[in-house]
Amino acid sequence: MATLVNYFGIGKQSHRSLDDVHMNLEVLKYCATVLFGVSTKFVDNFGRPRLNFVVDASPSLCRVLDQCDKIAQKFSVESGSKSEWRHVVIKFGKYNYPTIRVHMPIMFNGGIEQIMTELCQRDCSGSTQKVVFIGLETAELINLIRPGTLVDAFFSFGSYDYQGSAGIRLVAKKLIIYSEE
Template sequence: MVRSEDRFEYAFFDLETTKPTQPGQECIILEFGAILVCPSTLVELDAYSTLVRPADLSSIAPLPMRSNGINRDTVASSPTFQDIADEVYDILHGRIWAGHNILGFDCALIQKAFAHIGRPAPKPKGTIDSLALLEQRFGRRAGNMKMDTLANYFGLGRQEHRSLADVRLNLEVLKNCATVLFLESSLPDMGPLSNEMQEELNQLDSAVGFLEPDQVFIPSIDASLVPLYRGSQRIKLLHDLKLCCRHMKLRFGINMKSDFFDYYGRPKLNIIADASPNLCKVLDACDDIASKLSVDSGSKSEWKPVVIRQYDYPAVRLHIPASGDIRIYATEIYKKEPSGTEQRLVFTKLDSSELSTLFKQGSFMDAFFSLDPYDYQQNASIRLVAKKLVIHSN
């Protein structure tokens, strides 16, 4: 692999790992593959790949369960991650990292792998996650946006699920998507059709970066203490976890009798919705990590679980914040028609009675929200802050 001092290349990389068979089990790296790509020409300049022998060979499932051919025998004589750590570090450190779903999976595994051998992990100059990028720019016209689906869409063949082949396929998929978008941008204005496509893109822009609960790699969830002010600290969940939950059932709408107000005298608004089992798994994992960190930090506050389990079905509270110091909602609120069309609702003031007519008990919505740990006035928990809510029409 070429050593480059200015490190201008994109480092496309991919990992093949073991598949966890039970809760709490970590993925273990079995193969690392990377290519260095010129950002000006997208020409591959160099490549590197190797199988990786885990400390425990029994963590690898038997051959019939692995379609890519990686098994105990094929990795038995391969180097360990510690053996290849220098090469991996040199490939990745100081370069722009690129890959498909690397922010949700591969980046965290690289960090953990270096931590396990007691070495500092490489740091990127920037990251390009093609999953998030294509969801934003290309939309879901190709389907579920998995690499094998995208490859099939463009007639590029099957995904091999081998690291080096997959990163090269990733690059070809990006080239095809970019070509389609470039050609579309050269077309004349197509009136209503063009407007409809732009509206769809706007809706995708506001939802990009959000993961559905089953897309979250739970072992990668972590938290740390970060400075707040005057020497104090706050808990921050790593990887800026943002979630998307579709078709959530509203259990309780806006509380019209709320006595809670913010610094500017605006009512604190929230709704309560049922939480799916997958969402509960993610939030419980976040809860467990953040609450332990809260105790370790010396906080005396009472930790309140984010999942509410006092009803016959687990539920969560979604907060609808106001925007800065003005009296409008920071949350984007849409109404979804039976046809599937989403229309953004425009509000000129904070009006809880107006919202209560929209968020009715028993109705359904799509929720996009962030996770915000807090410790305030002897109470600590994780606040779910609604970024976008899509109310389904009856």
């Protein structure tokens, strides 16, 4: 944690255990290209889809994420975890293109499943409008975030250690989706 604090120039922080760490470092990735659209392949314990998509990752973002990944993995091992570590930057294809998986949390609120990520759409003129879904509109979301789409993503880190796998998850707080028109 001290290394991250120094890297980002945050200042003196109190120590917290790995279980308590939820790094709220807001990171902005300019114009990532969606490689694989929204996937609903995986579900949580209640049968709700776990929404995520894969984007390309710039070299500078990879350097930051790789450092965060190393530090989080070190804390995981030091806390006694025996789980297999899953790196946040994923090498893809025969040329090992760096990619990252961005997760979109879902909340159950008053009988309605809602996407917790703030979604905005930016048109060619630069005008940005908030996209509002009533409930979980998976089909519309899949159509909105499809391969080739450009996005800006504001995300935080969430650590996990579950069923033999551990790592950090990139959780989207806000997405700005660029319109093709």
